[in-house]
Amino acid sequence: MSGLVTALFSGLLFGAGLLVSGMTMPSKVLGFLDVAGDWDPSLAFVMVGGIGINLVLGRLLLKRAAPLWAPVFSLPTATAIDGPLVWGAVIFGIGWGLGGYCPGPALVTAAGGGQALLFVAAMLVGMAAEEWLARRRALAQASCVGDG
Template identity: 50%
Template sequence: MKSLVALFAGLLFGVGLGIAGMTQPAVVLGFLDVAGAWNPRLLFVMAGAVLTTAIGYRLVWRARKPRLEASFEMPSARRIDGRLLVGSALFGIGWGIAGYCPGPALASLGSGIGSVWLLVASMMLGWWLASRWPLRSNPHSST
């Protein structure tokens, strides 16, 4: 059941990205072009996502436990470290260059555009490399 709910949520998310135009790199790059032909569409999509998330969290936290899991799981890490900063910077640089972030890139795989497939393959390689990057043991870390 959990897999079906995840599939439905992913499909709904992908359809929403397509309807909002977020699978078109020109829309994203137009948002980043604040000195030129600025396109605010992405700002409205982000605002809608933040509002939906805020309402969703308020509703979810009222429950004693999730519907499809035994308990809630929250990340324990609270520290901002170099790994987080470098990863965030790489994410932003890649998004600015390609005009895609991971969700719209995955939603665009069906478009047949070769550069999207290359981008997704690069993201997967990056995720794989990051999962193998050694973490230094830090006595002050909460992980």
């Protein structure tokens, strides 16, 4: 139960951070990405703050044996720089540059209705499509191994 409360609070805090930073305004995001135009560099400071505090405190945190209410820290285990990583980032980046929304700000902004709701619906379809394709690929591979 306490884990659910902190997850809720973390979501609230994360959303507040996105609002304060300006990430919820697609026009500001696109202004940040428009290096050749009237460039607005302020969103770079979101990364400075977010990465900075995690570089220092996150490092100390991960030195502990375990989190407060879970047996282990669940960290990503993949290390390969592979096609899916790069192509996924390319596809994601094109979508981000088209709409000015990434997933967090889209979810926060969708609470106000409007076009962000439409974006979130399309995003969920895109996620489901990727997972459906990945499952199909895995099945095809498994059957190849079985045949061999």
